[in-house]
Every structure is written in C-alpha cells, then in structure tokens.
Amino acid sequence: MTRFLAWTAFLLGVLYFILPLIGMTEFSLKMRRGEYSFDAYRAVFGDPRFWETFSYSLTLAAATIVFGVLLVVPTAYWVRLKLPQARPIIEFITLLPLVIPAIVIVFGYIRLYNTSSILPLTGSALGTDILLTMGYATLALPYMYRAVDTGLRTIDVATLTEAAQSLGAGWFTILARIILPNVLVAVLSGAFLTLAIVIGEFTMAALLNRPAFGPFMQLLGANRAYEPPALAVIAFAITWGCMGLIQLVTRFSKHERAKV
Amino acid sequence: MSKFQLRRPAKRRLPLEWLGILPFVAFAMLFLVLPTMKIVVGAFQTSDGGFTLQNLIDLNTASIRSAYWTSIKLSLITALLGCAVGFAMASAVVFGGLPKRVRSPLLTFSGVASNFAGVPLAFAFIATIGPAGLITLELRDLGINLRAYGFNLLSFWGLVVTYLFFQIPLMILIIIPALDGLKREWREAADVLGATSLQYWRMVALPILFPSLLGTFALLFANAFGAVATAFALTGPQLNIVPIKLFAQIRGDVLGNPNLGYALAFGMIVITGLANVTYIVLRTRSERWLK
Amino acid sequence: MAFLELSNLEKVFGTNRVVTDFTMGIEKGEFVSLLGPSGCGKTTVLRMVAGFETPTSGAIRIDGQDVTGQRTNQRAIGMMFQAYALFPNMTVADNVGFGLKVKGVPREERKDRVAEMLRLIGLPDLGSRFPFQLSGGQQQRVALARALAPRPRVLLLDEPLSALDAKVRVSLRNEIRDIQRELGITAIFVTHDQEEAMSISDRIVVMNGGIAEQVGAPFEIYNNPRTRFVAGFVGTLNMLSATVEDPAERMLTLAGQRVVLARGEIATPRGETVTLALRPEAIHLGRAEGCEVALPATVEEVHFLGSVIRIRARVAGTVVALDTFNRPDQPPPPPGSAAEISFAARDVILLAD
Ligand SMILES: Nc1ncnc2c1ncn2[C@@H]1O[C@H](COP(=O)(O)OP(=O)(O)O)[C@@H](O)[C@H]1O
Ligand SMILES: [Mg+2]
Numbered sequence: 001m002t003r004f005l006a007w008t009a010f011l012l013g014v015l016y017f018i019l020p021l022i023g024m025t026e027f028s029l030k031m032r033r034g035e036y037s038f039d040a041y042r043a044v045f046g047d048p049r050f051w052e053t054f055s056y057s058l059t060l061a062a063a064t065i066v067f068g069v070l071l072v073v074p075t076a077y078w079v080r081l082k083l084p085q086a087r088p089i090i091e092f093i094t095l096l097p098l099v100i101p102a103i104v105i106v107f108g109y110i111r112l113y114n115t116s117s118i119l120p121l122t123g124s125a126l127g128t129d130i131l132l133t134m135g136y137a138t139l140a141l142p143y144m145y146r147a148v149d150t151g152l153r154t155i156d157v158a159t160l161t162e163a164a165q166s167l168g169a170g171w172f173t174i175l176a177r178i179i180l181p182n183v184l185v186a187v188l189s190g191a192f193l194t195l196a197i198v199i200g201e202f203t204m205a206a207l208l209n210r211p212a213f214g215p216f217m218q219l220l221g222a223n224r225a226y227e228p229p230a231l232a233v234i235a236f237a238i239t240w241g242c243m244g245l246i247q248l249v250t251r252f253s254k255h256e257r258a259k260v
Numbered sequence: 261m262s263k264f265q266l267r268r269p270a271k272r273r274l275p276l277e278w279l280g281i282l283p284f285v286a287f288a289m290l291f292l293v294l295p296t297m298k299i300v301v302g303a304f305q306t307s308d309g310g311f312t313l314q315n316l317i318d319l320n321t322a323s324i325r326s327a328y329w330t331s332i333k334l335s336l337i338t339a340l341l342g343c344a345v346g347f348a349m350a351s352a353v354v355f356g357g358l359p360k361r362v363r364s365p366l367l368t369f370s371g372v373a374s375n376f377a378g379v380p381l382a383f384a385f386i387a388t389i390g391p392a393g394l395i396t397l398e399l400r401d402l403g404i405n406l407r408a409y410g411f412n413l414l415s416f417w418g419l420v421v422t423y424l425f426f427q428i429p430l431m432i433l434i435i436i437p438a439l440d441g442l443k444r445e446w447r448e449a450a451d452v453l454g455a456t457s458l459q460y461w462r463m464v465a466l467p468i469l470f471p472s473l474l475g476t477f478a479l480l481f482a483n484a485f486g487a488v489a490t491a492f493a494l495t496g497p498q499l500n501i502v503p504i505k506l507f508a509q510i511r512g513d514v515l516g517n518p519n520l521g522y523a524l525a526f527g528m529i530v531i532t533g534l535a536n537v538t539y540i541v542l543r544t545r546s547e548r549w550l551k
Numbered sequence: 552m553a554f555l556e557l558s559n560l561e562k563v564f565g566t567n568r569v570v571t572d573f574t575m576g577i578e579k580g581e582f583v584s585l586l587g588p589s590g591c592g593k594t595t596v597l598r599m600v601a602g603f604e605t606p607t608s609g610a611i612r613i614d615g616q617d618v619t620g621q622r623t624n625q626r627a628i629g630m631m632f633q634a635y636a637l638f639p640n641m642t643v644a645d646n647v648g649f650g651l652k653v654k655g656v657p658r659e660e661r662k663d664r665v666a667e668m669l670r671l672i673g674l675p676d677l678g679s680r681f682p683f684q685l686s687g688g689q690q691q692r693v694a695l696a697r698a699l700a701p702r703p704r705v706l707l708l709d710e711p712l713s714a715l716d717a718k719v720r721v722s723l724r725n726e727i728r729d730i731q732r733e734l735g736i737t738a739i740f741v742t743h744d745q746e747e748a749m750s751i752s753d754r755i756v757v758m759n760g761g762i763a764e765q766v767g768a769p770f771e772i773y774n775n776p777r778t779r780f781v782a783g784f785v786g787t788l789n790m791l792s793a794t795v796e797d798p799a800e801r802m803l804t805l806a807g808q809r810v811v812l813a814r815g816e817i818a819t820p821r822g823e824t825v826t827l828a829l830r831p832e833a834i835h836l837g838r839a840e841g842c843e844v845a846l847p848a849t850v851e852e853v854h855f856l857g858s859v860i861r862i863r864a865r866v867a868g869t870v871v872a873l874d875t876f877n878r879p880d881q882p883p884p885p886p887g888s889a890a891e892i893s894f895a896a897r898d899v900i901l902l903a904d
C-alpha cells in the first residue's frame with residue numbers, strides 16, 4: 001500500500017516534470033512544416049545577437065564569479081579564524097538576497113547610482129556593467145557563501161594558518177596557496193551555480209538595459225514561435241551542464257580524498 | 261599564584277580584526293543595504309524630499325490592491341503546493357521503498373529544475389500547454405479542449421502550474437536531508453508503543469520536521485513573490501501582479517509618480533519580510549527542544 | 552507451554568541466512584539474555600519478536616496467542632533501543648506518556664501513571680525536561696519508563712547500555728534488573744558483553760552465526776559450556792590437547808600424565824586427540840590439595856589485578872592463564888621462574904567440538 005502510494009506520487013511528479021521538457025523539445029523541432037528539423041536551432045545559432053548576448057552574459061558570469069570568490073573566500077576564512085562573533089551578522093546578510101526580491105534591489109541601484117548621484121555608475125556602459133556584476137554577485141551571495149563556508153568547515157583553518165605562518169607565509173600566500181586549494185571544490189560548486197543563475201537572468205539586465213542573454217530570449221519569445229523553445233532547450237542543457245559539473249567536481253574530490 | 265598564571269589573558273577585541281571583513285561589509289552596504297534603504301526611505305518621501313505617508317496611502321487603489329492580492333495568492337498557493345508535492349515525492353523516495361537508484365537522479369534533477377526558472381521556463385510551458393502546445397494539441401485530437409474547461413496558461417492558474425516547476429524541486433532539495441534526519445528508532449519506538457502510522461506522523465515526525473517545513477515555505481513564498489521573468493515572458497507586461505507592475509513602473513513610470521514606485525517596492529519588502537519574521541517566530545517557538 | 556514461545560524461527564535476507572532454527576520458551580517474569588558477537592543475529596531475533604521483521608518461517612506465541620503475523624503496534628510489547636530513541640520534540644513526561652496517549656488513556660490517569668513511572672526510574676522531578684537536557688544514562692532510564700508505562704507483555708532490550716560509559720552501565724543494568732523483578736515482566740536482553748549477560752540474566756542464550764549454541768543459567772553456561780565457541784566466548788578459557796587412552800573409562804594422557812575425567816562422554820576413539828578446557832580459577836600454582844594432575848611450567852607473565860593475580864605460564868607447549876588470590880605474605884613468582892601447576896580432574900571441561 002505504502003509502496004503503491006509512493007510510486008504513484010513519484011511517477012505523477014516525474015510526469016509533471018518530463019512533459020514540459022518533451023513539449024519544448026518537440027516544439028523546437030517543428031519549425032519546418034510537416035517534418036521534424038533543426039531549423040529553429042539553425043535560426044538561433046545563425047542570429048548574431050544570440051552570440052553577442054550569450055558571450056556578454058558569459059563574460060559577466062565570469063566577472064561575477066571572480067569577484068564573488070575574491071569577496072567571499074577571504075571573508076569566510078577571516079570570520080572562521082578571527083571573528084566567530086561576527087558570524088550571525090554575516091550569515092544574516094548573506095541570506096538577505098533570498099528575502100529581498102531582485103527587482104527591488106535593482107530598483108534601488110537605479111535610483112542610488114543614477115547620473116546625478118555621487119557614484120554615477122549607470123551613466124556609462126562600463127559603469128552599468130560593473131553595477132550589473134555587483135547585482136549578480138548579490139544574487140549569488142547566499143549560494144557562494146554557503147558553499148565556501150561549508151568547505152572551510154571540513155578543514156582545520158586555524159592549524160593550517162598557524163603552520164603556514166610558522167613557515168613565514170603572508171596572508172596573501174596563505175589564502176591563495178593554502179586555503180583556496182583546500183576549498184576549491186566548494187568554490188567551483190559555487191561558481192557553476194553562479195553561472196547557472198547569471199546566464200539567463202532577466203530582471204536586472206533588462207532594467208539596467210544591458211544586452212544580456214535573458215532579455216534577448218524574452219525579446220525573441222515575444223516575436224517568434226519556434227526559436228523560443230529551441231532557446232529553452234539550450235538553456236536547459238546549460239543548466240544541466242552546470243549541475244553536472246558540480247556533481248563531477250564533488251565526486252572527483254571525494255575520490256581524491258578517499259585515495260589519501 | 262598559579263591561579264593567576266593559569267588565567268588566560270582577557271580577550272581583547274582588536275578593532276583591527278574587524279578590518280578583515282571591511283570589504284564584505286562595504287559590498288553589502290553599497291549593493292544590498294543602501295539600495296534597499298533608498299527604497300524604504302523613498303517610500304516615505306515626497307518628490308522634494310519631505311516626509312510623507314501619502315505614497316503608502318496612494319497604494320490603496322483597486323488596481324494595486326488587486327495586484328498585491330494576486331501576488332500573495334500566487335505565492336501562497338505555489339508555496340503550499342510546492343511544499344505538499346515536493347514533500348510527497350521526497351517521502352516517496354526516502355520512506356516509500358522506491359529503489360535506491362532513483363534518489364541521486366532525483367536530487368540532480370531537482371538541482372537543475374530549481375534553477376531552470378525565468379524566461380526559458382515560460383517557453384517550455386508555452387510549447388507544452390500553450391495555445392499551440394504539445395499537450396493542448398494532443399488533447400484536442402482526443403476531443404478535449406482545454407480552453408473550454410477554462411484553462412489558460414496565460415492566467416493565474418497557468419502561472420501556478422508553471423511556478424511549480426521550480427517550487428517543487430526546491431522543496432525536494434531542502435526536505436530530503438531533513439527526512440534523512442528522522443531516525444529509524446523514532447518510528448520503531450512509536451510503532452512498538454502502539455502508535456499508528458498516522459499518529460507517528462502527527463505526533464513525532466511532523467513536529468520534528470516543522471521548522472524545516474516552515475522555513476522552506478517562507479523561502480518558496482519569497483521565491484514566487486519576487487519572480488518577474490517567468491511571468492513576464494509568459495504573459496507580457498499586462499498581468500496584474502506586483503513584481504510586473506513594479507517592472508513596468510521602473511521602466512516607464514506607469515503610475516505617473518516615481519515615489520509611488522518606492523512605495524510599491526517597499527510593500528514587497530514588507531511582505532517577504534513579514535513572511536520571514538513569521539517563520540523565525542514560529543521556528544523559535546517550535547524549537548524549544550533543540551540545542 | 553511457556554509464556555513466550557519462539558518456534559523454529561528462521562530469517563533470510565536475500566541469500567543470507569541470518570537466524571537458523573531458533574527455538575526457545577521463556578517463562579513469565581524470566582529475564583533472558585541473547586549473547587553473542589556482533590552480527591550473529593541477536594537483534595534480528597529481537598526484531599522478529601517486536602514485529603519489525605517477519606520471520607521467513609517459524610512462529611512466535613505470546614501467552615498462547617500466535618502473534619507471528621500481527622502488526623507491531625498491536626503486540627503490546629515494550630522496547631528499549633541502543634540510543635537516541637527518545638522523541639526529541641517531547642518532554643520527558645510526554646515521552647513516557649506517549650504509549651498511553653496513543654491508546655487513548657485519559658489525561659488524569661496518564662499523568663498519574665507517568666509520575667509513577669518517573670518515580671520508578673528515580674527521576675521524579677525531570678518530567679518537564681527535554682531529552683537533550685539529560686545525560687545518556689538518564690535518557691535510557693526515561694526510555695525504560697516509556698517502554699514500561701503501557702504495561703507491555705514483554706520487554707525487549709537491544710543493547711540499551713552499550714552507548715553509556717562503564718560506571719553508568721553497571722549501575723543501570725542493576726537498576727533495570729531490579730525494576731524487571733519488581734514488575735515481574737518477561738524480558739529479552741540483547742548484549743555482546745558476557746559479563747553483563749552473566750550478571751543479570753536468569754538464562755542466557757549464546758548465539759553464533761544465527762544459531763543458538765547453548766541455552767542455560769549463567770552458572771551452567773560458564774561451568775558446563777557445551778561447545779568450544781561457548782566456552783571461548785563466555786569467560787577466559789585455557790585449551791589443552793590430550794590423547795584418548797580409553798573412551799569408556801574417560802581416560803586420557805596429557806603431557807605424559809594420566810588423567811581420568813570426572814564427567815563427559817568421550818566419543819573419540821583411542822589414540823585420537825581431544826581438546827580439554829580449564830577455567831583460569833581451576834588451575835593452581837604449586838600442588839594444591841585435591842588436585843590429581845600436576846605439570847611442570849614456566850612463568851611467563853604476572854599481572855597483579857588487586858584481589859586476584861593472573862599468571863600466564865607455559866605448560867606442555869601452550870600458554871595457560873591461571874588466577875590465584877592475592878595473599879600479602881606470598882609474593883607471586885617472578886617471570887621466567889620454573890613452577891608447578893596443578894588442577895583437579897573434576898574441573899576439566901571436555902569440549903564437544
Ligand atoms: N535488513 C537487513 N538486510 C540485510 N541484512 C541484514 C539486515 N539486518 C541485519 N542483517 C544482517 O544480518 C546479520 C545479523 O544482524 P544482527 O541481527 O543485527 O546482528 P547482531 O545484533 O547480533 O549484531 C548481519 O550480518 C547483518 O548484516
Ligand atoms: Mg545488534
């Protein structure tokens with residue numbers, strides 16, 4: 001009885017999740033009348049805006065990841081090592097982006113950093129790109145911080161630091177050569193998750209008026225029929241790829257640790 | 261004598277140590293706290309900077325009230341359904357005697373699906389149950405017209421169905437570890453003491469899971485409440501929910517009053533904030549038994 | 552017919568036969584221990600009695616009623632687990648009252664019973680605490696009270712003491728035994744600790760590889776172990792090889808000396824070797840009174856344990872352990888010295904296999 005109910009619940013759930021995936025795939029292949037074809041994909045990949053926006057988002061994702069790592073790893077390390085009393089505050093801050101909607105945050109950006117403010121970031125393309133990167137770093141902060149902090153918990157930060165200091169290492173060396181390699185898996189997991197979040201992000205990019213992949217998809221969706229599902233398939237594949245990479249690095253690291 | 265030697269030096273709070281988190285604090289101030297404060301303050305300001313409650317009072321129009329109400333309903337319903345369905349699937353996998361092999365793929369898939377939100381998700385559902393979607397067409401061939409039954413993807417319930425695609429997996433991701441934390445001994449102890457399965461769930465398992473369930477509910481609520489992209493790509497700018505209204509306001513001041521935009525955004529913060537405060541209060545009350 | 556009857560119980564997991572042909576009757580009020588090494592199937596037997604596992608074959612009868620196919624929550628059984636089994640979300644009082652509550656016992660009656668149980672376990676004032684506020688020993692006491700509150704027909708205890716530290720373990724086991732006696736409840740106690748089993752059981756079942764090797768009172772098990780496994784698992788044992796001279800007369804030679812056993816059947820033909828076993832306390836240093844057998848030995852190690860001195864000596868090619876009581880006027884022989892050991896033929900245990 002329990003088992004029957006369990007299977008029913010599980011299979012109904014699977015059905016709900018699989019149908020949209022089948023639906024979008026099927027639809028994306030229907031561009032040519034009467035037969036399945038990859039025409040929609042060809043159209044998407046043949047569109048220069050696809051490549052422009054995609055590489056723009058990819059660049060921003062890379063910038064977000066680099067900035068996020070530089071911000072989060074030293075902070076999480078320092079809090080663990082010297083400032084355990086700051087922990088609750090830091091954790092509270094890192095959880096805020098889950099509570100304050102992204103649209104509210106970006107609204108604040110637009111009003112705070114407009115052309116007439118002290119820091120007129122929205123006044124130039126580069127400035128807006130920086131602002132958008134900061135916005136993405138904010139969105140990714142809860143995940144990045146959690147991943148790195150969990151990674152740090154598994155190593156003895158204090159002992160490693162003391163050992164390195166006794167050998168004459170400075171803070172930069174300790175962070176770059178000792179701490180970072182030890183939490184690399186956590187950092188990579190956070191990085192891939194950031195990539196998955198940033199690559200198709202719509203709200204912030206659209207409101208800051210930047211040529212990112214998310215707004216491009218939305219625009220295409222408003223004007224075309226067959227390309228959007230093709231884009232959905234591509235986006236799903238990218239998300240899946242990111243999650244797959246997270247699993248891969250995690251499994252690889254477990255393997256490594258088991259060998260030691 | 262030795263007493264004094266043994267006593268460790270009183271811990272000095274070096275302000276220098278706090279310098280270590282200065283970059284983080286600066287980042288958080290500049291890109292999280294101050295922008296939010298700007299909204300909050302703006303909600304209480306007139307266009308020339310004076311204090312006023314007029315913006316909040318002006319929120320009380322039929323259109324804005326209905327937008328908030330629709331948003332709250334949407335978030336509540338998708339959070340509730342997301343929790344319920346996610347819980348059912350997770351417990352099916354953890355307790356239902358499903359083969360162990362389905363567990364890891366389910367977790368991976370949930371990771372993917374919970375992040376597959378926004379514009380492409382809307383496309384997937386349009387291609388499936390939109391006017392020309394796969395299921396819509398299949399059902400029409402079978403003589404069932406979804407529209408005739410009142411279903412429209414570009415409506416409230418269409419949005420609910422779509423949001424569940426990321427709400428359910430999020431619940432699964434969070435609740436499976438919590439279900440794993442239920443010890444076999446608790447179930448067996450209840451069983452041997454004469455409790456039925458229902459009594460075990462009502463008196464032991466659910467109270468233990470309550471904080472996790474509640475936390476996930478609050479998270480799912482906020483998740484749905486702030487979501488813009490999926491709804492926007494699905495229905496365009498006309499659907500009357502708060503985030504879309506705010507989106508249109510930021511883009512083009514459709515309300516004709518910039519400070520009303522602040523008030524609208526402030527209302528969003530208040531609601532997600534309230535959801536989380538409720539969560540924290542209930543959690544502390546339900547967790548007296550935790551260390 | 553005994554109060555609790557286990558007949559020909561078998562349990563197979565996949566291809567792994569975990570319990571084989573387990574049969575025993577337990578009288579009302581009896582305290583029986585299942586003793587054996589880890590993995591020998593003790594828990595599985597207990598879980599079949601509780602109803603968590605269905606026997607592959609065989610039957611379980613409580614008070615004449617066949618419960619083999621009955622659901623656990625219908626069996627009116629009490630159980631104590633190794634650890635962590637208290638419901639963390641309930642106070643001590645709510646934990647103890649749980650079994651009564653699910654039975655629908657009215658609140659007032661429940662309160663009285665809970666108070667009675669808390670007095671019984673010696674924690675009358677801790678009813679409003681949560682489990683995490685208790686020590687391990689207190690938690691297990693509460694678990695006992697919780698198991699006993701609904702007046703179960705049988706109490707099952709699966710290594711309830713093994714997560715506790717040594718001192719608490721000893722005091723709590725005595726307390727469990729006292730309470731069990733006072734209530735007259737039938738109990739099955741699982742342990743891998745032979746001293747624990749010896750000290751509190753009416754009878755012990757020694758298990759090995761899913762089979763009950765021997766069932767008997769502690770005195771019987773210790774002094775007349777039937778198999779080599781039982782002899783070796785229960786207490787320390789010295790093994791010596793002897794050659795059969797005359798099976799009918801129970802006559803053997805051991806290191807050139809003739810030994811006539813006082814008991815046991817020798818099924819081995821003349822000229823073959825058999826294994827003899829001796830408890831350390833049956834071997835004496837020097838030629839003791841009433842000891843027919845004396846052998847030359849070399850002292851190898853001396854361990855002073857307080858009231859007892861344990862000596863390891865080499866005899867006829869093997870090392871034996873022997874215990875002597877400490878006597879202030881008689882220091883033990885130094886290691887390396889030659890000595891003589893002796894034992895009485897009536898203390899020799901002949902092992903079946
Ligand atoms: N549910 C199960 N499935 C498969 N094998 C099991 C199961 N439960 C116990 N076993 C196996 O049965 C054997 C006996 O287990 P158990 O009764 O727990 O031993 P004990 O309590 O004496 O240590 C062990 O080898 C164990 O691996
Ligand atoms: Mg066991």
